[in-house]
Amino acid sequence: MPPQKTTFENLDQSKRERIMIEATKEFAEYGFHQASVNRMVNRLGIAKGSLFKYFGTKQGILEYVFGHAVTMLKAPLKQIRLETEGGDLFERVRQVTLAGADFIEAHPNIYRIYLKMLLQENFPMRERFLTRIRATSGKFLHSLVQEAMESGQLRSDIDTDMAVYLLDTTVDRFLQSVAVPFLDGDSILHGADRQTIETRLDSLLDLLRHGLSGIPKT
Amino acid sequence: MPPQKTTFENLDQSKRERIMIEATKEFAEYGFHQASVNRMVNRLGIAKGSLFKYFGTKQGILEYVFGHAVTMLKAPLKQIRLETEGGDLFERVRQVTLAGADFIEAHPNIYRIYLKMLLQENFPMRERFLTRIRATSGKFLHSLVQEAMESGQLRSDIDTDMAVYLLDTTVDRFLQSVAVPFLDGDSILHGADRQTIETRLDSLLDLLRHGLSGIPKT
Amino acid sequence: MPPQKTTFENLDQSKRERIMIEATKEFAEYGFHQASVNRMVNRLGIAKGSLFKYFGTKQGILEYVFGHAVTMLKAPLKQIRLETEGGDLFERVRQVTLAGADFIEAHPNIYRIYLKMLLQENFPMRERFLTRIRATSGKFLHSLVQEAMESGQLRSDIDTDMAVYLLDTTVDRFLQSVAVPFLDGDSILHGADRQTIETRLDSLLDLLRHGLSGIPKT
Amino acid sequence: MPPQKTTFENLDQSKRERIMIEATKEFAEYGFHQASVNRMVNRLGIAKGSLFKYFGTKQGILEYVFGHAVTMLKAPLKQIRLETEGGDLFERVRQVTLAGADFIEAHPNIYRIYLKMLLQENFPMRERFLTRIRATSGKFLHSLVQEAMESGQLRSDIDTDMAVYLLDTTVDRFLQSVAVPFLDGDSILHGADRQTIETRLDSLLDLLRHGLSGIPKT
DNA sequence: TATGAATGAGCTTTCATTCAT
DNA sequence: GATGAATGAAAGCTCATTCAT
Numbered sequence: 001m002p003p004q005k006t007t008f009e010n011l012d013q014s015k016r017e018r019i020m021i022e023a024t025k026e027f028a029e030y031g032f033h034q035a036s037v038n039r040m041v042n043r044l045g046i047a048k049g050s051l052f053k054y055f056g057t058k059q060g061i062l063e064y065v066f067g068h069a070v071t072m073l074k075a076p077l078k079q080i081r082l083e084t085e086g087g088d089l090f091e092r093v094r095q096v097t098l099a100g101a102d103f104i105e106a107h108p109n110i111y112r113i114y115l116k117m118l119l120q121e122n123f124p125m126r127e128r129f130l131t132r133i134r135a136t137s138g139k140f141l142h143s144l145v146q147e148a149m150e151s152g153q154l155r156s157d158i159d160t161d162m163a164v165y166l167l168d169t170t171v172d173r174f175l176q177s178v179a180v181p182f183l184d185g186d187s188i189l190h191g192a193d194r195q196t197i198e199t200r201l202d203s204l205l206d207l208l209r210h211g212l213s214g215i216p217k218t
Numbered sequence: 219m220p221p222q223k224t225t226f227e228n229l230d231q232s233k234r235e236r237i238m239i240e241a242t243k244e245f246a247e248y249g250f251h252q253a254s255v256n257r258m259v260n261r262l263g264i265a266k267g268s269l270f271k272y273f274g275t276k277q278g279i280l281e282y283v284f285g286h287a288v289t290m291l292k293a294p295l296k297q298i299r300l301e302t303e304g305g306d307l308f309e310r311v312r313q314v315t316l317a318g319a320d321f322i323e324a325h326p327n328i329y330r331i332y333l334k335m336l337l338q339e340n341f342p343m344r345e346r347f348l349t350r351i352r353a354t355s356g357k358f359l360h361s362l363v364q365e366a367m368e369s370g371q372l373r374s375d376i377d378t379d380m381a382v383y384l385l386d387t388t389v390d391r392f393l394q395s396v397a398v399p400f401l402d403g404d405s406i407l408h409g410a411d412r413q414t415i416e417t418r419l420d421s422l423l424d425l426l427r428h429g430l431s432g433i434p435k436t
Numbered sequence: 437m438p439p440q441k442t443t444f445e446n447l448d449q450s451k452r453e454r455i456m457i458e459a460t461k462e463f464a465e466y467g468f469h470q471a472s473v474n475r476m477v478n479r480l481g482i483a484k485g486s487l488f489k490y491f492g493t494k495q496g497i498l499e500y501v502f503g504h505a506v507t508m509l510k511a512p513l514k515q516i517r518l519e520t521e522g523g524d525l526f527e528r529v530r531q532v533t534l535a536g537a538d539f540i541e542a543h544p545n546i547y548r549i550y551l552k553m554l555l556q557e558n559f560p561m562r563e564r565f566l567t568r569i570r571a572t573s574g575k576f577l578h579s580l581v582q583e584a585m586e587s588g589q590l591r592s593d594i595d596t597d598m599a600v601y602l603l604d605t606t607v608d609r610f611l612q613s614v615a616v617p618f619l620d621g622d623s624i625l626h627g628a629d630r631q632t633i634e635t636r637l638d639s640l641l642d643l644l645r646h647g648l649s650g651i652p653k654t
Numbered sequence: 655m656p657p658q659k660t661t662f663e664n665l666d667q668s669k670r671e672r673i674m675i676e677a678t679k680e681f682a683e684y685g686f687h688q689a690s691v692n693r694m695v696n697r698l699g700i701a702k703g704s705l706f707k708y709f710g711t712k713q714g715i716l717e718y719v720f721g722h723a724v725t726m727l728k729a730p731l732k733q734i735r736l737e738t739e740g741g742d743l744f745e746r747v748r749q750v751t752l753a754g755a756d757f758i759e760a761h762p763n764i765y766r767i768y769l770k771m772l773l774q775e776n777f778p779m780r781e782r783f784l785t786r787i788r789a790t791s792g793k794f795l796h797s798l799v800q801e802a803m804e805s806g807q808l809r810s811d812i813d814t815d816m817a818v819y820l821l822d823t824t825v826d827r828f829l830q831s832v833a834v835p836f837l838d839g840d841s842i843l844h845g846a847d848r849q850t851i852e853t854r855l856d857s858l859l860d861l862l863r864h865g866l867s868g869i870p871k872t
Numbered sequence: 873t874a875t876g877a878a879t880g881a882g883c884t885t886t887c888a889t890t891c892a893t
Numbered sequence: 894g895a896t897g898a899a900t901g902a903a904a905g906c907t908c909a910t911t912c913a914t
Contacts, residue, residue, distance in 0.1 A: 007877070030340055034251045037905065047879045052906060112337075119333040122252060162421065169422075173391035177383075203380060204387075210428040225894075255888065265896045267891085276888065443873075467774060469688045473909065483875040485912085494909065555769040558684055598857060605858075609827035639816065647861040661898070691884065701900045706885060875914080883907075893896080 008054035008064075019044060019054070020068065023061050028109035031116045032062060032123050059124050062113075066129060069110040073103055077140065089148035090205050096140075097171050097201055101178050111179050141167050154212055163212055170204050226272035226282075237262060237269075238286065241279050246327035249334045250280060250341050277342045280331075284347055287328040291321055295358065307366035308423045314358075315389050315419055319396050329397050359385055372430055381430055388422050444490035444500075455480060455487075456504065459497050464545035467552045468498060468559050495560045498549075502565055505546040509539055513576065525584035526641050532576075533607050533637055537614050547615050577603055590648050599648055606640050662708035662718075673698060673708070674722065677715050682763035685770045686716060686777050713778050716767075720783060723764040727757055731794065743802035744859050750794075751825050751855055755832045765833050795821050808866050817866055824858050 008016065022044050026035045037058055041048045055061040076099045084092045104111045117123040117130070145163050148154050154163065178197055226234065240262050244253045255276055259266045273279040294317050302310045322329045335341040335348070363381050366372050372381065396415060444452065458480050462471045473494055477484045491497040512535050520528045540547045553559040554566070581599050584590050590599065614633060662670065676698050680689045691712055695702045709715040730753045738746045758765045771777040771784070799817050802808050808817065832851055 010877080031249075031338055034340060036903085038903075048905090049880070049907075050878060053877075056906095058905065115337045119337050120249060122248060162418075165418070166421065166425070169391055169395065173387050176391075177387065200380070200383070203384065207384075207425045207428065210425065228894095254886090256886090266889090267896055268894080270889070271894075466776060467685075469685075470776060472907090474907090477876095484910090485875055486873085488910065489874080551773045555773050556685060558688060598854075601854065602857065602861070605827055605831065609823050612827075613823065636816075636819070639820070643820075643861045643864065646864040647857070664898080690882085692882080702884090703886075703901070704899060707898075710885095712884065875912105877911105877913095879908105879911080881908100884905095886904075887902100888900100890898105890900080891896105892898095 019046075019051075020065065024065050024107075024109045024113070027062055027065065028112035028116075031120060032059075037061075063125060065110075066113065066125070069107065069113075070132065072107070074136075076103070081140070086147075086151075089144060089153050090209050092144055093141075093167055093171065094201060094205055097174060098198070100171070100175050101197060101201075104175060104179050108179065111175075115176070115179065137168070138164070141171075158212055166208060166212070170208060174201055174204060237264075237272075238283060242283050242287075242325075242327045242331070245280055245283065246330035246334075249338060250276075255279075281343060284328075284331065284343070287325065287331075288347075288350065290325070292354070294321070295354075299358070304365075304369075307362060307371050308427050310362055311359075311385055311389065312419060312423055315392060316416070318389065318393050319415060322393060322397050326397070329393075333394070333397065355386070356382070359389075376430055384426060384430070388426060392419060392422060455482075455490075456501060460501050460505075460543075460545045460549070463498055463501065464548035464552075467556060468495075473497075499561060501546075502549065502561070505543065505549075506565075506568065508543070510572075512539070517576070522583075522587075525580060525589050526645050528580055529577075529603055529607065530637060530641055533610060534634070536607070536611050537633060540611060540615050544615065547611075551612070551615065573604070574600070577607075594648055602644060602648070606644060610637055610640060665708075673700075673705075674719065678719050678761075678763045678767070681716055681719065682766035682770075685774060686713075691715075717779060719764075720767065720779070723761065723767075724786065726761070728790075730757070735794070740801075740805075743798055743807050744863050746798055747795075747821055747825065748855060748859055751828060752852070754825070754829050755851060758829060758833050762833065765829075769830070769833065791822070792818070795825075812866055820862060820866070824862060828855060828858060 008019075011019075022040055026040050030036070035058070037048065037051060040061075041051055044051075051061065055064055077096065080092070080095050080099055084095060114133075117126055120126070141164050142160075145154070145160055145167065149158075149160065177200075226237075229237075240258055244258050248254070253276070255266065255269060258279075259269055269279065273282055295314065298310070298313050298317055302313060332351075335344050338344070359382050360378075363372070363378055363385065367376075367378065395418075444455075447455075458476055462476050466472070471494070473484065473487060476497075477487055487497065491500055513532065516528070516531050516535055520531060550569075553562050556562070577600050578596075581590070581596055581603065585594075585596065613636075662673075665673075676694055680694050684690070689712070691702065691705060694715075695705055698705075705715065709718055731750065734746070734749050734753055738749060768787075771780050774780070795818050796814075799808070799814055799821065803812075803814065831854075
């Protein structure tokens, strides 16, 4: 019998949520291979067989969790893109980044899973998931830069790929620094609050604006 | 009988090296928990008991490997610090970063272990190792910034911690982008060569110079 | 609540047949223990609970299938017995054997179940079913031989039991060799057609006739 | 780590034998899928891990057992072939068959495994093992028939393939009838002793001699 | 009557660690 | 000092059967 997502989707919403939360927590804490289905079902108080009926395999659980997360992430990004159409590149990047920070704050365990996958070559589905994510974010930033280029917001001598690389690096590393406190409180800026976060982001974007457009913010 | 590092250190240098290389490779590829002592001894062609005699436990092997690596890393950093004393902050950061890139190119498996540990909370010794590394690198950058501040290389309104954060972020993320091709060739700039690497670093530092000192490189 | 064959027998004939066919196929392909009730209900598109309502247990399904088959087999044998009364022993055996071959061709999966049961001690109901079948076929052949003996068709120095043994062996092994191509096409005479089958049977019976009656066919 | 037959072969002979006997018994009684490694190690009083170290997988255990058996079977067959070279076909077949009966009496569990495999399509290694056995026995009988044909022992109008089929059928079914008492005592000739066995074989071969050569034994 | 979610004992397999030789 | 056989807890996964709806 193949895994039957149907069975899971027929459950009470509350039970479904408890399972999702517990599974996400387990993968976030232990990565894939060290995550234990035994622990999950013990904490959930359900039978082992049930979880396997829902998702088929341990990997199936992970795929469901991750797929769900990607779906949840896409909506706000799309909204921002539409709402800010024609606006300033750096402001758009700022909003997207803050949306990312919001997502991480709301779903820190999802982001922990992502970070683990990023640096563990033997994480299952790594290629598939990363490709999917990079295609999305790469195309997204590329289109923002392209539009900015066409409307003269960037220095004409700037290479498009380099600009995308710098923006990607900035957003990505910034989000990592936001997330680390959620991992275990061990970061340079311990437990940064929202205010600090925005200030830091503004500093970074200000640097980029300087370098990429030649026009200081103020 | 306690683990006897002595026994290991009495071995032929060539045997010692083979063991170190193989162990490093195994941890780099599989992380800690998925690493297999069986595979190590099979590839090495030595008895399982021997490895446990040398290092006591699997974790003991990791500690030895990582401790060795930290020792190897300290020497070049110290040298640069002394040789560039009194020089330009960004040039010093540039040299340190390139030294980091050299180390990664020479010992990619060490860096792979580091990246895995960074984001896996259940990696053993994680706290101890990260504290040790961050104390080193934090103090290092802090002293560079301090010296630069005192010699008027930075805008006086810049917060020291913010400057350290920006530099740390830049160096760290840059090194990650250098390393990823060694992981699986899946990065934005595929298989960047040395030339490209230096160009990218210069762009990043140029941005920082703009923002932090107000004085463009030229 | 005990199993309720009644419930099953109240079903549409078409549904009942689909269930019988699918169950027979499953047991024929996998034997008893490896047969999966899950697979059956999935292929049938009915609820698992229903099958258990009809037959009580997995073993109950098998018993129903096999009992049904034995019933189907008895009718043609009885008919032949009556129609050939008083005829030549070897001709009677020939007709019975060919009736068996017809049955196997019409219901190969039933015969596959029989063969599996024959050689698997842990097949449930094995004793019961085999006893039942052997009682039937033993008595059947015995009566044929007895009648032939009485009417002088056999050498008087032939032991009755030995004659039954030889006939039984011949018929049984012949039917196995007919059936094997239906199992997986792996037999000495690959995919023998009806013509070949009859020729082979005639050879075997000719040998027996030689030995048992001293009178060659032609 | 691959299965290490070495480990097993380094064991005491007595331990090795106990393991072989217990494993053979388990597979003989339950077939492959229903056989339980748990039961084996419990009866043996050894750790579960040990058995897997020796043979790698459950299937590995079976392969070792079966391979061992085939090796044991080849020696006597080869000897008979050489010793009877140039002799009477039916006498040669008789000796080979009796050697088979001896083997079955000495190693009934091996033969039980063979019979189970024969009729279970999902028995692992079935194709491989059967091909191996049939190649051996088919070539063997074929060469005996060929030699007999050339030396004029058979009627010239007999088809070689038909003769091989009849001999194969006879030997094979005869051995099955010898073996069945060892399965569960449930056979037509209950617990036939050696005397009875030889008499029955002689009857069968006498029939064949009649049919194939036209020359009755006496 | 039909459904299908829940169960849990059982399965095969792995692997760090120990210790007698 | 080196060896490698032995261990056993824990892992992921299956499946006949039950029972509330």
